[in-house]
Amino acid sequence: MDVKGAACYIRVSTEEQARGGVSLAAQEEKLRAYCKLTGLEPLTVIREEGVSGAKPLAARLGGAELLSLVAKKRVRHVVALKLDRLFRDAADALNQTRKWDKAGVALHLVDLGGQTLNTASAMGRFFLNTMAGVAELERNLIAERTAFALAHKKARGEVYAPTPYGFDREGNGLAENPQEQETIAQIKEWRQAGWSLRRIVAELNRLAIPTKRGGAWAPATVKYLLENKLYAGERR
Helix, strand or coil: CCEEEEEEEEEHHHHHHHCCCCCCCHHHHHHHHHHHHCCCCCEEEEEECCCCCCCCCCCCCCHHHHHHHHHHHCCEEECCHHHHCCCCHHHHHHHHHHHHHCCCCEEEEECCCCEEEECCCHHHHHHHHHHHHHHHHHHHCCCCCCCCHHHHHCCECCCCCCCCEHHHHEEEEEEEEHHHHHHHHHHHHHHHHHCCCCHHHHHHHHHCCCCCCCCCCCCHHHHHHHHHHHHHHCCC
């Protein structure tokens, strides 16, 4: 195995492409420049286009190829632009890089706010652990803030998702749709009378009562209307 042999990994998601993020070509250029500067030999460049970072590395086509190259000891270095190009979360990053470290494979991150990271050194491994922990904390804080904001909007009857059945959107708020509210009341009456979800669905479709999007009713839709607190007059 060439001790300077490296696998360069580049990835963009569909969303990033739409936003005009760092393209595959731009990533490759940066990684090749880094390899030239540090004396690494880029034996292969693995490209993932339109692949979400939420997917584990092993579940991606290019990611599986990368792991195979490492397992077969064909490369000693993995080079990527940033941590989130390779891994979906801190646990994923730390688990995989520990395996690479034991196998004598170093991870190189090229763009960390103008700095680089190389896990071949103790200091590099320390900073990777710190970075991964901070990234996980940030992700969890964002999730908490998002959940709180959605709950707050829902409690105030504000729009927080596609307009729910029984309501119309008015600016940032929701106003009851009288006709749809009548349908909801009728559904509840049928259910209290012992009707099954399938029977309710059949009757709604027989009466040609439209759903919010104009399609046919389904048991899951009726079940949602019956169980969601929004339709019980509760906003919390």
